[in-house]
Amino acid sequence: MSTTPAAQELDPRSVLAKVMAVLHAFAVDDRSVSLAELARRTQLPKGTLHRVCSDLVTARLLDRASDGYRLGGHLFELGMRASVERGLVDVATPFMEDLYELTHETVHLGVREAAEVMYVAKIGGHRQAPSPSRVGGRLPLHCTAIGKILLAHAPAGLVDEYLSRPLERRTPRTVIAPGLLRQQLTQVRETGLAFEYEESAVGIVCVAAPVLDVEHGVAAALSVTGPVTRFDPRRHANAVRAAAAGVQTTLARQAALRED
Template identity: 40%
Template structure:
């Protein structure tokens, strides 16, 4: 295993629920020998890739600086953020921006305001594409191979309301283009519903989706859906002018 592979294994040990790790935890989660982990982590600290203010390692500021240059952050996020802010102001609940990453949705941006919803993924976290409104909004405009890969990865129930058959998910995807938005009715978390709409690039390819998420009693698709669709359409135009 080369130096970059070892560094990748160490970086892969961190996620939204493991933001700081002791050396022992880093060894366990990276799968590397203790001496290799210690030596590689020390070099990564010198490079600014890791930080260790005490006894725990965490991601370094240099990686944050580099990640901000990625097109998904610099172009997409900057173009869509004003519309997320408008949508949050109108809906008074959490709004999110997500992109498809394999069979998962990567949450690129999230605005939650003062209403805490710890059950939702933080920015940088992932959620399954098959049972999330963000995922369905993107999959409805994806090619057959992409949809098949998501379905083949499995459809385990996250709640009693999760659609767990390929036929049911495909039926839901088919309805989205005519309606203009996707819906998750307590399929990821009981009591929480989500409405999402797609964001397109200048060539008409769906590159992301934005959503409104909150308590089911306040997030009603028939009421919030048109606003989400309009926000996504405006975000698509703004993103296209930056390309």
């Protein structure tokens, strides 16, 4: 059975572990996946897999397609009920829209999920630069501006563990030297800004700023991404910082009202 972050600590013999294996077997670009391919990805016996898929269809977590299965719409409904991300996106969206109107470039909101960036919102127009990011998708922390913000403010133990392992080189400009990356993280903490120059994908550059929570940890990070041919991230650094501060202030105000 395939191991996924959500299923690694589950008993692999449990029904829940099998359900998680099936759901996580779907890749971001999959429209539908055949039963045979799901069996290959999950390593579940076909009889067991068929029963699990049938139950997931009944629960509306999977839909039957002409050539296999696809993720069901009920998963989207459940995802929208995730309280932390939903509240964060609701607050951040007006500030993201303002950033888009100012820059006409792609605006992202991301949070740290274990050792990766998870993108929870994205706004881009007709001319947005090709980017590996997508809502619900993940990227390594070390090669994106949002990721550097989140890693710079992560617990020291997680940073040490992250820098102790081999880092993925996604482009020729990806920083994979632990010492150099640690220097960048120190600068991120000092300036409150992080930059990416063609490190996650060739041709794009980015600037990000942190959204602090009420205890001055980092709840999320906000960024603007554009093509290297027309976008100067340093020119828009103050606007990104101001937008992130606006999200932070609004979240703090809402938290204070809940406590009253």
